[in-house]
Amino acid sequence: MATTSEDLVAAAKQLAALTAVQEHYPKLPPKYVGIGSGSTIVHVVASIANLEPSLISSTKFIPTGFQSKQLLLQHGLEVLDIDLLPAGQAISVAFDGADEVDAQLNCIKGGGACLFQEKIVAVQAEKFVVVADFRKISKTLLTPTTWASGIPIEVVPSSYPYVTAKLTTLGATKVVLRPGGKAKAGPCVTDNGNFLLDAVFPTLPEGEDVVQDLAEAIKGIVGVVEHGLFYGGSRGWKGRPEVAYFGMADGTVNTLVKQ
Ligand SMILES: O=C(CO)[C@H](O)[C@H](O)COP(=O)(O)O
Numbered sequence: 737m738a739t740t741s742e743d744l745v746a747a748a749k750q751l752a753a754l755t756a757v758q759e760h761y762p763k764l765p766p767k768y769v770g771i772g773s774g775s776t777i778v779h780v781v782a783s784i785a786n787l788e789p790s791l792i793s794s795t796k797f798i799p800t801g802f803q804s805k806q807l808l809l810q811h812g813l814e815v816l817d818i819d820l821l822p823a824g825q826a827i828s829v830a831f832d833g834a835d836e837v838d839a840q841l842n843c844i845k846g847g848g849a850c851l852f853q854e855k856i857v858a859v860q861a862e863k864f865v866v867v868a869d870f871r872k873i874s875k876t877l878l879t880p881t882t883w884a885s886g887i888p889i890e891v892v893p894s895s896y897p898y899v900t901a902k903l904t905t906l907g908a909t910k911v912v913l914r915p916g917g918k919a920k921a922g923p924c925v926t927d928n929g930n931f932l933l934d935a936v937f938p939t940l941p942e943g944e945d946v947v948q949d950l951a952e953a954i955k956g957i958v959g960v961v962e963h964g965l966f967y968g969g970s971r972g973w974k975g976r977p978e979v980a981y982f983g984m985a986d987g988t989v990n991t992l993v994k995q
Pocket residue numbers: 772773774775776777832833834835844845846847848849850851854
């Protein structure tokens with residue numbers, strides 16, 4: 737049977753997931769592991785569920801939304817909601833997907849509308865590992881051929897017209913209130929009861945603080961709960977992964993590591 741490009745992408749995701757889990761799931765049973773959202777994370781959870789039972793049976797897995805919680809339950813893995821993580825306790829490792837990853841490991845996330853939970857888990861993880869396929873690699877973020885939808889931004893519903901106007905003054909060329917889809921009239925509502933704006937900006941230039949500057953400007957708008965830029969810069973680290981695994985079209989896995 738002929739291999740379709742969908743098969744190729746699914747195989748790339750699966751191999752990247754397996755490699756990331758082999759290399760970054762702790763060798764002693766971890767107390768807490770974070771689990772992101774999306775289609776790639778399905779392969780991560782399957783790889784974790786196949787590990788030696790002693791490595792997973794006492795671990796609490798922290799989901800980043802409804803989808804990942806159901807996925808964990810289907811695999812018989814113990815779930816702990818992020819608000820029940822004891823204060824000051826770190827998550828040993830968190831795995832997640834991404835929509836776009838640049839050469840500095842800054843990411844755009846939130847294609848699955850779970851960016852807030854994904855970020856609150858990522859920033860509490862000792863190690864954050866991104867798993868993706870070859871289509872997600874960019875030199876700099878907001879390259880339209882990689883991720884044309886722009887930056888997902890979670891907003892308090894009543895603020896969306898105001899935030900839209902402010903994003904335009906920040907340089908957004910298009911801001912879309914994400915629709916709920918065929919089975920939901922009206923906008924997409926996040927797991928937190930908020931709306932999502934997808935804000936397209938021109939492709940970012942290279943530079944250490946370029947992503948950080950835009951991220952901070954967006955976060956400074958009243959009504960913004962969180963945005964899908966996971967980044968690092970001279971003023972700190974807000975969810976940028978230590979490492980990203982990309983399943984490639986030729987059946988290999990490329991790794992990008994924080995310098
Ligand atoms: O950020 C996310 C969800 O909010 C996902 O991790 C991101 O959209 C990647 O998804 P996929 O693995 O399906 O390509």
